[in-house]
Amino acid sequence: MIIDFHTHVFPDAIAQRTIAHLEEKGGMKAHAEGTLAGLKSSMKRAEIDYSVVLPVVTKPSQFESVNRYAAEINGKEGIFSFGGIHPDCEDIEGKLDTIKSLGLKGIKLHPDYQGTEFDDEKYFRILEGCKKRGLYVLTHAGFDPAYPSHTHLTPENAARVVKALHKGEEDPKPFLILAHLGSNDFADRSEEYLVGLPCYFDLAVILGKVPQDQLLRVIRAHGKDKILFATDSPWHSQSEDKAYFDALPLSGEEREAIAYKNGAAILGLPK
Template sequence: MAVIHNGVKYRAADAHAHIYPGKIAEKATASVGDFYDIRMQNVGLPHVLRERGREAGIDRYLVCSVATKVEQVRSINEFIRKKCEEYPEFLGLGAWHQDIEDINGEFDDIQEKGLVGIKLHPDFQKFHIDDDRMIAVYREANRRGLPVLFHTGDSRTDFSSPRRLMNVVEKIPDFTCIAAHLGGYSEWEAARRDLKGTNVYIDTSSSLFVVTREQALENIAHFGVERTMFGTDFPMWLPKTELERFFALGLSEEENRKILYGNFARLFHLEEQV
């Protein structure tokens, strides 16, 4: 399986996708669409993700879901575990909540389930990225080699601002994290101004539909091609559409290979790009 552009074959991974259990998938999908006032293009079901991805040539997916209550964490993580077992193309991120008390115990459970990091959405979960309670969580995630994927940026709130993530990086300089949405949804300029770091990655999800080509390239240059990954934010966008938007940036073949798969493979210790 491959993505083909201008006669060139690329291996591709989707580094940002959300999935939900069948009984809540439509409601959860609609809720996200309402929050952002964006019409969702899919329903967040695992088989739909794989079908839409295969149609576009994608063969690996980083899947996650968000816990808005602490009691949801274990059930979400068990769901993600089962779906990663059912769909070998999936890599799973664990859900986390700011009210978890047993940090080590929860990380033990996440790693026992074979999950490869954690996902946080401060705007949904209503905590500041640099909340003092979370610093120990980030340190432990980093110690265990588990990247943290943050929804980053929203001009309507201050929970997830790039500046707050930078406050964390200043305390943990080698913190391996992914600042989604080119470093800050609707705060792309602030991402360039306020956020940097040796191990700060970004993804392209939920940004290419609205930023200019020049803005996207500026953010990629700021964080580095070697720390940029392709992502769709499924179920918000169709993989095929997001790939078209990505290729419209006009990057080189080498840069495309890094962003579409190579950086993802390196970060999550997968097979090399072919």
């Protein structure tokens, strides 16, 4: 069994032009159409059992439509969707209640697309609100090719936030998931500042990019129970990333935890 914990789809009506826009903005090429049907056929090809879709609310006015769509596709035919919120939304507490009541397991944040430093008070309020409600938070972390001039989540500011969120706790329960092994393109600093902290890392986009010895070192130092298999489909190919993951010299226990068990516990799937 395998869960891809980091994927993107867009409603059919806007998928084509959104993918074209993002391809141009980030200088990337999509490996799937960016639709729900496209993700499902990619999962079939790659033999992936579940995918977690991560929508980004890029302006406060999108809150309703994004979360309505997330709730619509969540929990059906191998698809789970997180919700989304923007740090400039009004009534953050009420909006987090809405997300919780829609049955979504968590939210996605993207500090670059949301133009907010990750250690800003506005994010901290959202993070504390999610923690209180048992919602998970998955955030983009590190460099984003669409925003080359400034990175709003760095290993350094993320480390400060994680420590503040779990200050004084003896047995912290991680609920924050930092994408891209803690920080895309900053693996060395991620290893220096984030490894060992109570947060998850996903493997989106970094498979085949981070040197294999470093990847294995980070997995073992951070702990197999805080790593989630992920691709960032359509921006990476699920088939190629799964083949890369399958070929890694991991133990059976490590593989099982990263591919399925950790994600299943978050999503409430059977062990």
